[in-house]
Amino acid sequence: MNQSRRTFLAGAGAAVSGGLLAASGTTATAEGAGKPANEDMPRGMTFATIRQDGELSLAVKTGRGLLDVRKAESAFHEKAPTTIDEVIQRGGGAQLQALLAKAMASTRKDLFIDESKADFGPCVTNPEKIVCVGLNYRKHAAETGSPVPTQPILFNKYNSALNGHRGIIKVSQEAAVQFDYEVELVIVLGRTARNVGEKDALSYVLGYGTGNDFTARDLQRVSSQWMLGKTLDGSAPIGPYLVTADQVPDPNRLKIECRVNGEVRQSSNTADMVFGCAALISYISKYFTLKPGDIIFTGTPEGVISGYPKGRQVWLKAGDRLTSTLEGLGELHFSLA
Secondary structure, eight states, X not given: OOHHHHHHHXXXXXXXXXXXXXXXXXXXXXTSOEEEOOTTOOOSOEEEEEEETTEEEEEEEETXXXXXXXXXXXXXXXXXXXXXXXXXXXXXXXXXXXXXHHHHHSOOGGGEEOGGGOOBOOSSOOOSXXXXXXXXXXXXXXXXXXXXXXXOEEEEEOGGGEEOTTEEEOGGGSSOOOEEOOEEEEEEEOSOBSSOOGGGGGGGEEEEEEEEOOEEHHHHTSSSSOHHHHOOTTOEEBOSOEEEGGGOSOTTSOEEEEEETTEEEEEEEGGGBSSOHHHHHHHHHTTSOBOTTOEEEOOOOSOXXXXXXXXXXXXXXXXXXXXXXXXXXEEEEEEEO
16 A cells, blocks of 8 residues: 555445335424424335336336336325325325335336336435445454554445446556456435434435445555545446335344355445444534435445455456345446457
């Protein structure tokens, strides 16, 4: 690791499945006061975003395939939200449940899409913020020769980095060669959070997904800031699914893996996180407001290429295929070109 990165780290402190958490209680405002949570947020649904006729629209995973919510809404008129952004902003749980019931009872096969043929977009399409956490697994910190952080190390990506399941990252057009993978658990906020206590933090989560913090290490080391290496176009694939938080009893006990061209490169458990999901939400919300739809990349486990001895560092290249897996959240596939 180069000296500028060490300096930065030292300064930083060493049927149907998957929807939105209908949490009871209050939603924190910027002043820390509360207001009732949206009780119409969906539960028990696994969402996806699909591209249909040039538009991004909502899908729900079912035993018959992906329900095309836009097409089903056109057929049954339940006033259900038809994009993930609309779900995040207004809920619509009752309408979605009614729509789903009618679609499942229907004989119309055209309402459902075979997942193997679906054109996926990012499972969340319009976050205000994408917050990422560095060196948040103990064994990953060790493999890079870095101390275990005493407080979360934060950086960011931008919406232009978002990518979806079976997406392509065009590495050949970038001024970099040291491309690396970082499989990560992704948190998606469902309620506005400011100064949230750790005890209540998980009640602010909309759901969880699989992500990859794809990184150009040579650009990451250009300065003490990591931004250039972290914000390449398409370098934040997330999905295929957004699984509602009510279906993930303990996000800090999930098997996590990354494979490159079928070879396992990372295999760990989110239990190795230095700061768990609740701790991250609480910490981040002390410094700025987290909004519904905001995304937190929670860090990557050991096994990244930059953690190998220099003689064994074979960087990713065009043509490589990557698979990122989180237990219960699905497999995220993407490739390089």
